[in-house]
Amino acid sequence: MPFPGAPERYPVRDEVVAYLDTYARRLDAEFRWGNRVERVTRQSKRFQVRTVDGVMVESRMVVAASGGFSRPYRPALSGLESFTGKVLHSADYSAPDPFVDSRVVVVGGGNSAVQIAVELAEVARVTIATRGRLRWQPQRILGRDFHWWLTRTGLDTSPLGPRLAKGGVPVIDDGRYRRAVRAGRPDHRPLFARVEGDSVVWADGSRERVDALILATGFRPELGYLEETAALDGDGTPQHIGGVSATLPGLGYVGLERQRSFASATLRGVGRDAVHVLRALERQLVQSDDLVR
Numbered sequence: 001m002p003f004p005g006a007p008e009r010y011p012v013r014d015e016v017v018a019y020l021d022t023y024a025r026r027l028d029a030e031f032r033w034g035n036r037v038e039r040v041t042r043q044s045k046r047f048q049v050r051t052v053d054g055v056m057v058e059s060r061m062v063v064a065a066s067g068g069f070s071r072p073y074r075p076a077l078s079g080l081e082s083f084t085g086k087v088l089h090s091a092d093y094s095a096p097d098p099f100v101d102s103r104v105v106v107v108g109g110g111n112s113a114v115q116i117a118v119e120l121a122e123v124a125r126v127t128i129a130t131r132g133r134l135r136w137q138p139q140r141i142l143g144r145d146f147h148w149w150l151t152r153t154g155l156d157t158s159p160l161g162p163r164l165a166k167g168g169v170p171v172i173d174d175g176r177y178r179r180a181v182r183a184g185r186p187d188h189r190p191l192f193a194r195v196e197g198d199s200v201v202w203a204d205g206s207r208e209r210v211d212a213l214i215l216a217t218g219f220r221p222e223l224g225y226l227e228e229t230a231a232l233d234g235d236g237t238p239q240h241i242g243g244v245s246a247t248l249p250g251l252g253y254v255g256l257e258r259q260r261s262f263a264s265a266t267l268r269g270v271g272r273d274a275v276h277v278l279r280a281l282e283r284q285l286v287q288s289d290d291l292v293r
Helices: 013-026 111-120 146-153 160-164 176-182 267-292
Strands: 037-043 046-051 056-059 062-064 086-089 103-107 125-130 136-138 171-173 187-190 194-196 199-201 207-209 212-215 251-253
Touching: 062 267, 103 111, 111 125, 111 171, 111 176, 171 176, 251 267
Parallel strands: 062 251, 086 212, 103 125, 103 212, 125 187, 136 171
Antiparallel strands: 037 046, 046 056, 194 199, 199 207
């Protein structure tokens, strides 16, 4: 379903919500709101999907469409458990007000890290701490949005796309964030060596008291409901090829980050992946029926 409005204008939150609501209402599908899935098991070529309310649904096909941004990722940082200041993930950040006149270190080098740090720098002393350099990507190139170029060049759907992003996710910027970092508001430093009590110890050995650490360190899929199947590896990561489970026939995924392209985890790309996954799962079911016959 095409997104309404002028194609060169960026929609706001409520417009995206309205689009999704309209899309859902137009589908020929039954929706069961408030039925969080607790466990998925598989027996005799059929899945049993159980919700926290005890409802059970059986199916030969399951698509895990809960996306790749449900579980905030907190990296193992030396001494973090001993920190006496405030620690929160970017998922829990909503406004700069609680940090006025504070000393804050934002860990991470992606869009969320930079945007939060620049906003906080208006009211606090802020540092962005990263393991590598910050990578910048202009929001618009020759008058067109960066994502428009990904589509036109074919990188959006090319296997080369995800490989080109292995150096890290760039900060998509209209210029203001890069200018702010260059001006030192916030400043950018290599990741600290460790945390000790109320302080961080920087890579050069210097020690500095910090009021808050904000971990803008990304997310992972929340697929705990598949733990009783062979779908996940030891880290809880789905084992799949282009969104089709590599270990469990009849199971697919949509919305995972870089599942098949740059856009897999976005409204712009998830539709293509959904078609690919559905066709692959249907082929599996047909082949399974042929073997039975």
